[in-house]
Amino acid sequence: MALREIFPSMYTLPDTAPAQSRNATRYLLRCIFLMGIRTPPKGYLFFVYILWSLALNLCSTFYQPIGFMTGYISHLSELSPSEFLTSLQVAFNVCSCSIKVMIIWALVKRFDQANLILDEMDRRLLQPSERRKVHRAVSISNRIFFCYISVYFITVTSTFLSSVIVGVPMFQNYYPGLDWRAGQFEFWLQSSLEYFTLLGACLQNGCMDCYPINYVLILRAHLANFAERLRKLGQDADETPEQRYEKLVECIQDHKVMLRCCDTLRPVISGTIFVQLLVVGLVLGFTLINIVLFANWGSRIAALTYMTAVLLQTTPFCILCNYLADDCSKLADALFESNWIYQDQRYKKALLQFLQRLQKPIVFMAGNFFTISVATNLNATKFSFSVFTLIKQMNIAEKLARPRGVEYN
Template sequence: MSDLLLGRGQIVYKSRHALTYLFNIFTFVGTNPLGGQSYVYYSLYYLYSLLVNFVCCIFCPISFHIGYIKLLKVLNTNELLSAIQNAIQVSGIPIKIIVIAWYMKRLQSVCEILDKLDENYKRAEDLNSIRRCVRSCCKIIAAFCVPYYSFELSTIAFGVYQNRAPLTIWLSYLDATRTSWEYWTHVGWDVFIMLFLLAHQLGSDTYPPVFISVIRLHMQLLVERVKRLGTNKALCREKRYAELLVCINTYGQILSIANIVAPVISITLFTQFATTATTVLNWFGNMKFPDNIIPMAFFSCQIMQILPCCYYASQLIADCEQLPYAIFHSDWLEEDRRYRKTVLFFLQHTQTPIRFSCLKLFGVTLATSISVS
């Protein structure tokens, strides 16, 4: 698995490899069973999935909210604000889980489209671009792991250091302040649920930049291919026209990937934008070191959840805007009437770049991310 991240062990990479780590995360959290397995595997996996997602979707949102309500008179202002923002964040996770699980088969179908797109590229330069994209997508997921699980480590360590439960959650029949075994049971439960909650967050927050990066890759490859249209005069007119049709078909396949990913991004990213606003709560307090460690780790996670997706979406718009220029400046003036009419058709349908939005309320762009954060 580390070969994809380090770029070792393979000479030729496929675009679908950029999604390998992502689908492995979805498998870990119980929303993506591996194909071609036995009946026993599926039985055990669905039992595992039911347990994990029941805890993450139903039990955790309830226990987080009950926790700070029951301890309302005990917690100080900073602890209460932290508990409230954690509870609101956890309440948004079930929406993301349900949406991603609902669209999982459609997300998996992207791999088949990517295989068809890869068949068009045999040049060393194009294969190197695919290789760089695969490594970049794997690095995105690895980079997300650092602040996410740093937040878990800092939360657990700081809670144990202060001799209190790391998370302000409710557990029936357990009181962390009563006995030693109850306290450590509470700590162990906090570690367990944070592992899976952050894994869910990792999957739901990394799939937008990863998928958009793959779309950007093939848009850039298409632009370079369009620039070469008509330049090879050794080919007959029919073959040059066939190459133009292949480029149009490639553009349609790229649009189909965007149409598959767009509704998932629309709902999950809107949920993230809505819950991110609660992060500001902790920054109004007069917090000093070391009390500000956890809010700083939490804030860095919030930035990671929306900024990369918005950045890559803005870059995709810029890449799409290069395609009409590439079509116009390709060598089509000396071609026959059929070729020129097809070029005009292609040029007309590429005027609108690929854009993503959050429930059609606002666009997913870098400017939107900066205005919120």
Template sequence: MIFQYLRPPSFGNLMNSRDCFYYLDLSKKAFGILPPKPGSSRYWWLYYMWTGLIAVTAIIYAPAVFFITYHRALKTLTATDLFASLQAPIKSFSSSTKAIIVFINYNRFVKINELLDRMDRRIEKHEDRVLIHRTAVRSNYVDIFFHFLYFGYLFQCALNALLLGKTPYRLYNPIFGTETFTFSFYMATLVELFIVGIALSMNLITDVYPIVFGLIMRSHIELLRRRIQDLRSDVDKSEEKNYEELVDCIKDHKLIMNYCDIMRPVITKTLFMQMLMVGLLLGLSIVYVFFFADLWTAIATINLFIAYVFESFPFCYICNQLENDANTLSQAIFQSNWIDASPRYKSTLIYFMHHVQKPIEFNAGGIFSLNVNTNVRMAKLAFSVVTIVDQMNLADKMS
């Protein structure tokens, strides 16, 4: 069953860390980002053709169509049509750029799965495995939520086109016309929905993977904190055994930091593009809803507005929590039972505490930190755009 990765935990049937990416990996396979090795199956070449079609549509065809549309119709587009379609080319450019970054760094996703398997081998207690299982379920629910959010917008755009008799984005189409409720109109609508659907899917993949990455990282940090708390708690263990457990905790922390370092270059690049676009797109969405949209298009745009907010906020929130988790590790080390330990144990513990105090931080393109405060500033930028449009009376002038 496809929903077996949403099952509650049960003894002997628990998921692993790599299962957190299950539905996300299905999305990648569906849109050509996880191609099989040549010759691995009988019809592997069909998948490569599909990957090529997706790549050409997202990277070449979509930007070209948007450029031609605005070049041909900029003088004749009404303000409503302009704001209805202006978000699509911006989003398409952002989505395709982030998808290229993810595709180029495909090997990093393979490496983190191998690293997660190594981290899982350190889990011995049943309650710790339950924690990983719950993290996997939560991560898969996040992916499903984003699917409903993004494709709910696409469905509303399709419904709006059928009700109003206009193609969703008024894109230039040299093959099919846009005469209301004709065969050509329906085909033109399907072509536009296909283009935007690919852009949304690429965007969904690049929006979900940082959140899942952060959820897994927080869970393994929590497991490490539990192991640190248990250090030297068993009076029957020898000092040598206690020292080995401390060394294992240091190795676990190193694995977690390696996991972070492998994904940091991908996250910083995609989040940089995302944070650049989110303020602009939020502003355009609000202006369109306040000044130009009718009821049906406003509902669809509000759905998209929520999707824009959820693009950046969850991971920014997780970044804040990761900083707190690093402090929690340091406190757990200090509060562990070390007072009557051997000098070698104490010196190693000091070394461990020194490295744990290093903050776990992420930034966007090496320019600004990723946290909730940054996300709020981006949202304020969007409302600043609305204020400018309102005070300069640009809506009436454009109408």
């Protein structure tokens, strides 16, 4: 009961409650605000927010890739094979995370624009059955967001605990003037800084990987309601031909609103998903090598949770894109099933043009290069096995496992 009061949007509202599609991104946008990339609040909180934004983004967005790569290169000879591969798999993800944050930072106002369009779509929901679909999509979206955040935070925490047990900082990032080998205080300071930085990165990654899912889920609910409205066109015998034509025009306008919502989000989705698909194969490949050949049980658990987090970054949204294309094809079927045969010529001409428009599915592109779909995600994932095979054939794993100073004839 207490959880329902704290996070009400995680629970499905009754059918009598008005639809509020923007609540699907309620907690997501709050966390984006915590990322420090929104307009600062007015009053005394202005300076607090600016300081928080500087601390988080300097550590997680800007310095983390630099400190990580500097420490990684300076301690390369001291790393075990498992530590080497763990650092390598995180290196690609760290750099991609910073790039995605900057993309979101530049286009963050599009989320507010999309929510205004969702409000416009909500005004068309008059039936309890229509509101029910939206309420359910809102609750599912928020639960998925909390699942994402939980998986990411568990991944970082398990890696942190594993490093503490071993007695070595997670990634041995470079911090000027700080040597974690000098004593216990320096070790814990280094570990705490890395943990804070990675927690900030988890918050960023959770928001960046979940926002397309939240928006597409609520969009699919509106598409399902829209299909029902199309199917009912011309069914009311009491309507005049002019009223039926006006309803058809309203449906055409509704479809334009949905497309406008997709166009608003398309630049953000295109940039972030493109970056992630570029690195997912490499990251999964190095993680597989680490799990199979080098990692101990503690490191394997951390690597498996990390692999789960990496797969969550692209797979669910790619699946949703396939479902979205199917939903669009159902719209054309729903319009064709409506009572259009006995309508006047003006109605039929408008319907024919609308039907042709509905046959074009809603598609999101990754960097305007390839379509975001399950097939694209599978191709990116299969690349990880190519990386694994390449490492095996080149005997790089055996060279990494070979003790230093030992040569084989």
